[in-house]
Amino acid sequence: MRWLQFTPPGGKTTHGTLDDQDRVHAVRGLPWEAHEATGQIHALADVKIEVPLLPRTFYAAGLNYVKHVHEQAARTGKPLNIPPQADIGYRAVNALVAHEEDVVIPADAKQMEYEGEVVVVVGKKAKNLSEREALDCIFGYTIGNDVSERLWQASDRTFWRAKNTDTFKPMGPWISTDFDLAKAETRVTVNGEVRTEFHTGEMLYDIRTFITRMTRYLTLYPGDVIWMGTDGKSPLIKAGDVVEVDISGLGVLRNRFVAEST
Numbered sequence: 606m607r608w609l610q611f612t613p614p615g616g617k618t619t620h621g622t623l624d625d626q627d628r629v630h631a632v633r634g635l636p637w638e639a640h641e642a643t644g645q646i647h648a649l650a651d652v653k654i655e656v657p658l659l660p661r662t663f664y665a666a667g668l669n670y671v672k673h674v675h676e677q678a679a680r681t682g683k684p685l686n687i688p689p690q691a692d693i694g695y696r697a698v699n700a701l702v703a704h705e706e707d708v709v710i711p712a713d714a715k716q717m718e719y720e721g722e723v724v725v726v727v728g729k730k731a732k733n734l735s736e737r738e739a740l741d742c743i744f745g746y747t748i749g750n751d752v753s754e755r756l757w758q759a760s761d762r763t764f765w766r767a768k769n770t771d772t773f774k775p776m777g778p779w780i781s782t783d784f785d786l787a788k789a790e791t792r793v794t795v796n797g798e799v800r801t802e803f804h805t806g807e808m809l810y811d812i813r814t815f816i817t818r819m820t821r822y823l824t825l826y827p828g829d830v831i832w833m834g835t836d837g838k839s840p841l842i843k844a845g846d847v848v849e850v851d852i853s854g855l856g857v858l859r860n861r862f863v864a865e866s867t
Contacts, residue, residue: 608622613645623649628647630645638827656776658780660829661826663696664695666832674687681759701775702774703778704778705778705859707772707860708775709864710862711770716756717842720750721858722751723749724749730742730825731816732823734817748777749775749776751835753767778858779856789853789854791803794851795848801835805853845861846862847860847862
């Protein structure tokens with residue numbers, strides 16, 4: 606099943622399900638809680654797709670694909686350092702934007718890059734999960750584009766600008782509860798040209814490992830998201846570029862990069 610958050614013409618933002626005929630069925634309540642259909646049906650083309658959810662906590666796994674670790678070492682000139690364990694980080698909810706919304710390039714930004722990622726959506730409260738239990742707390746999956754300003758990332762003491770500037774985290778277009786990670790491929794295009802391709806599931810540390818380790822120390826709650834990292838090297842992005850992150854079985858997340866208006 607595909608769940609999305611949408612705004613119909615002249616209506617209020619709500620959750621709904623998307624059928625195979627691209628019809629959106631409005632739902633009262635949260636997808637991972639008790640809910641009911643309202644009977645309202647809209648054509649997907651007639652509604653505005655919103656960010657599928659606003660997470661309580663926004664987690665992100667950095668350097669979780671081997672080629673990306675090698676790329677970072679080559680780019681920074683630092684020694685190759687494969688992460689020895691599944692360490693999680695955090696991102697800011699203020700940076701989230703929806704499918705088809707613009708990513709704004711700040712006037713003083715010089716080195717903008719994308720990172721296409723699969724996103725885990727938590728559906729159950731979880732603490733101290735075993736490896737066997739770890740995937741039971743997952744509601745579904747969506748797509749993220751972890752936009753970064755690399756010069757800021759190298760110079761800032763934290764990633765507060767480089768990763769969390771407004772609009773730097775496109776996510777969507779919907780959540781799929783039937784995603785098969787083992788069969789998934791990630792393909793990122795810039796202006797229609799394929800620039801990055803990799804097997805989505807070939808992570809350094811898999812989802813089960815992250816959730817097991819995370820829940821030893823913290824509690825996951827319904828609506829939390831975990832971005833799982835990217836692979837390969839991303840080209841520089843400029844104003845006017847359109848980036849599409851296509852993960853088979855999930856859909857396509859599309860956003861245009863625009864210059865900040867002054």
